[in-house]
Amino acid sequence: GENVEQHPSTLSVQEGDSAVIKCTYSDSASNYFPWYKQELGKRPQLIIDIRSNVGEKKDQRIAVTLNKTAKHFSLHITETQPEDSAVYFCAAYNFNKFYFGSGTKLNVKP
Amino acid sequence: SAVISQKPSRDICQRGTSLTIQCQVDSQVTMMFWYRQQPGQSLTLIATANQGSEATYESGFVIDKFPISRPNLTFSTLTVSNMSPEDSSIYLCSVEGGTSLSSYNEQFFGPGTRLTVL
Numbered sequence: 001g002e003n004v005e006q007h008p009s010t011l012s013v014q015e016g017d018s019a020v021i022k023c024t025y026s027d028s029a030s031n032y033f034p035w036y037k038q039e040l041g042k043r044p045q046l047i048i049d050i051r052s053n054v055g056e057k058k059d060q061r062i063a064v065t066l067n068k069t070a071k072h073f074s075l076h077i078t079e080t081q082p083e084d085s086a087v088y089f090c091a092a093y094n095f096n097k098f099y100f101g102s103g104t105k106l107n108v109k110p
Numbered sequence: 111s112a113v114i115s116q117k118p119s120r121d122i123c124q125r126g127t128s129l130t131i132q133c134q135v136d137s138q139v140t141m142m143f144w145y146r147q148q149p150g151q152s153l154t155l156i157a158t159a160n161q162g163s164e165a166t167y168e169s170g171f172v173i174d175k176f177p178i179s180r181p182n183l184t185f186s187t188l189t190v191s192n193m194s195p196e197d198s199s200i201y202l203c204s205v206e207g208g209t210s211l212s213s214y215n216e217q218f219f220g221p222g223t224r225l226t227v228l
Contacts, residue, residue, distance in 0.1 A: 032215040043202065043219040044153070051215075089152060093215055096141060096206075100152045 002027040004092050006101025013080050014109050021104045023090035024072040032093035033066060033073045038103075039086045047088075048075070080108045112137055112205050114220040122226045123193055130189045131223045133203035138183035141206040144176070146199045147222070153202065159186045193227045200224050 003026040013019050023033075031052040036044035050057045050064045050073065057064050061080075066073040077084055085108045090101040113136040123129050133142065144156040157165040157178055165178040179187045190197050203220040 034215075034217065043221050046216055046218070049216065091217075097155065097158065098143070098206075098217055102152045 002030055002092050002094060002097075002099040004090060004099045004101045006090050006104060008104060009102065010105045010107070012107045012109065015080060015082060017080055019075075019077045019080050019084070019106055019108075021075045021088055021090070021106070022072060023074070023092075023101050024070075025092040025099070026071065027092070027094055028068075028071065030092040030094040030099075033064070034091050034093070034098075035064060035075050036089045036091065037086045038089065044089060077106075080106075082108050082110050084108050111216070112139065112207070112218045114203065114205060114218055116203060116220040116223050118223055119221065120224040120226075122228060124228055125194055127193055128189055128191045129193065129225060130187050131201055131203075133186045133188070133220055135184045135205050139205040139207050140183070142180065142186045143204045143206070143217075144178065144186075144188045145202045145204065145219075147202060148199045156188070156201075190225065193225075195227045198225055198227045 006023045011019055034049035035047050037047045038044040048059050048062050048064050050066050061078045063076040088104045091098045115134045117132045142159045145153040146156055147153050155168050156171045156176055157167045159165045159178045159180040161180045161183050175191050177189045200222045202222045204217050206217050
């Protein structure tokens with residue numbers, strides 16, 4: 001089955017700086033890669049996603065890049081704000097299932 | 111996006127009892143999933159529930175412990191049977207499928223059920 005690894009497990013940045021979270025996957029059949037943000041006590045919320053036929057996608061301060069050859073994808077958050085503080089999960093999708101990374105706790109210091 | 115509700119939102123149960131969690135979606139969906147999330151951990155898939163067929167369980171999860179029903183395309187239940195303190199966790203249902211071709215893989219989560227077993 002698919003194996004998704006996520007790094008770092010915790011990330012602390014100063015407000016206004018950029019944050020990058022990286023994930024690798026093992027199964028080349030995976031074709032959809034969503035990112036979720038989970039605030040304390042809340043459900044995971046989809047914030048951005050990318051499909052295997054695209055190399056990069058951007059939505060305001062958030063971007064995701066995908067390198068299919070190397071089997072890794074990354075989440076980039078620019079101009080971080082305190083409200084970006086949360087746990088972020090990457091996932092890979094294939095054969096009708098989502099495989100999640102272990103999560104990154106992002107702390108944005110004001 | 112799909113609107114998903116879960117009941118109960120939380121419960122405290124005694125060891126050895128069972129709890130049934132309900133998941134209701136505001137639109138018809140083919141794929142529904144049940145996850146467990148322990149504090150500070152990632153999401154672990156328990157099973158995939160498709161309407162009209164038996165649920166498919168992941169390694170480490172069995173039907174006797176986590177029976178699932180999927181009577182129609184908008185509803186599912188997960189029962190946690192013969193509970194022990196190790197079952198204390200948050201249980202989330204989710205659905206796959208957006209409203210357009212470009213969003214057909216999108217996954218949406220219910221608010222979760224926080225279960226504490228004493």
